[in-house]
Amino acid sequence: MRASGILFSLAAKSLLNRRLTAGLTVLSVAVSVALLIGVDRVRTEARTSFTNTISGADLIVGARSGPINLLLYSVFRIGDATNNIGWESYQEIRGRPEVAWTIPISLGDSHRGFRVMGTDDGYFEHYRFARERTLEFADGGVFVNVNDAVLGADVAESLGYAVGDGIIVSHGIGDVSFEDHDELPFVVGGILARTGTPVDRTVHVTLAGIEAIHSGWARTPRARETVVAADALAQELKPDAITACIVGLESKLMLFGLQRFINEYAGEPLMAIVPGVTLQQLWELLGAAEAALLVVSILVVAAGLVGMLTTLLTSLAERRREMAVLRSMGAGARLVFGLLLAEAVLLAAVAALSGVVVVHLAMLAARPLVLANFGFYLHAGLPGEFDLVVVAAVTGAAGLLALVPAWRAFRLSLADGLTVRT
């Protein structure tokens, strides 16, 4: 029939005519949908991003503390180490026959809000992320001098550094530090290509460089930098300790053997973790919180839809006249029923779709902030399967809820006929 064709056009025009209430309804449902999708998106993005941040590492070794804590500070630059690994212990692990390569990690300093990590060339050779990708240089190259620094893409971009620029490292972590290690300025020797991991926000320097500034800083108050730098180079500084190290094995079969050796190491209390296993523990720990967040966002969506239901029910009283006019032209009570249903479905569909758009734009905007504060990279990709499911579910739920006002309108229009008894 033609009548069904006119249904959605009437519904749309009627909604447009009430654009203030309809708009507010759309807004509240859209915000709730954005919240729901946002929560899910951040959850899955956090997982992929964390999983992608470190690949190819068999063990991570640090001072004995919690495994999750070790994983967070060593790889994701979240939180701080409680204790260090002695240089001798590191050398012993490194020398084990099962060990193919190691990457030392020395943390604790910062440069204008970005964390500084002391390491060696093994880092650029062995570090893997996003399955099999290696670190690549956008400009410059690996460490040549003690005071060379290699910057992550975000560091270089947001501070406007190029190869050859000098930078000063502060002790401690934070934007403002009163104790600048200005005795030994570092020189930017390389800038890494973007990785989408915390590497982008890290200033990499040599272990010897870190040691040099700390020894200089400890011994002489305010000596001229060149003197101390030369001195440091001459002394061929070895660090006393490092924060953690990443270990690659000759064979996966040796994993548990080496892990036991490290965990039972007699020299000092150490701990070795398998990154994948610890990430799994982290997800389990966060699982309950995630579920709670998801439930809350579903409830918010439900509240939004109930708000829509209220609006539709309230509008019925003032629309009885309209229903009578439609009936007089031969519209069945079923069309009146369908009109209310169509309005609800249109409202919900528009709201859900705008929610999806909003959440993706918001994620695009929040990306740098999230990377800076939580160490993971939000991919604001195209809407995925979950978004479609949410749009369909919200629209469907709206249709179901709208059965109430639709039924009421149906009954009213049957009772009213052509004359509204008020």
Add this chain to the structure above:
Amino acid sequence: MSSPDSPAIRLCRIEFAYGGGAPVVDIAQLEVARGERLFVEGPSGSGKSTLLCLVAGILTPTGGTVDVLGESVSALGAAARDRFRAENIGFVFQMFNLLPYLSLVDNVVLPCHFSRARAEVALQNSASLADEAMRLLERLGLGTNALRGRRVTELSIGQQQRVAVARALIGRPPLVVADEPTSAMDATARIAFVKLLLEECATAGSTVVFVSHDPSLAASFGRSVSMRKINAAPMEGMVDAG
């Protein structure tokens, strides 16, 4: 469908009561010939609106038969009655005839969305439904572009009622029913409106049933009946007054 020699309306011993209460309509016999202009006079509460609902097939009588254009409306199912109304009857209400969210032209075209037959007739006159709506509006003195661009809620009552007439007449339905369409107008406007309505219905060849409490309008019509005389049911709220 309807046979051409049958009367436009034939009511036979109809009775109607709301929800098992006292009957509000009890009419032994009423017949309206095709092309006739009938004026039905009666105060509010005399069962006029209920009578119109029975004729339009919105309500079905609790007893008796309602034949419209040869079709036994009271015997049809709900969906068939809706379809019959869409095809054959144009309505003009007391007030608030127009959907506020549709344009002038869209309001006039609306019945054609519910009736293929009326759409086809409209398209015999004009190239498009919108053209036909504009032609009708023009005949009713609402042709200026300034009016057409306005929201229907910005029109005066008289203008709104004329739009309602255009809507009732689009596609030339055989029967036009008007329920107190002049009650919100002043006396001069009333006479002019009734004249216009009757002229247009004559052009369209439609039978007219015009219901009003105002007996002064009866003179314009071919025949006039009083609800008090034809309706044997006691008037609402006056059961004891008799």
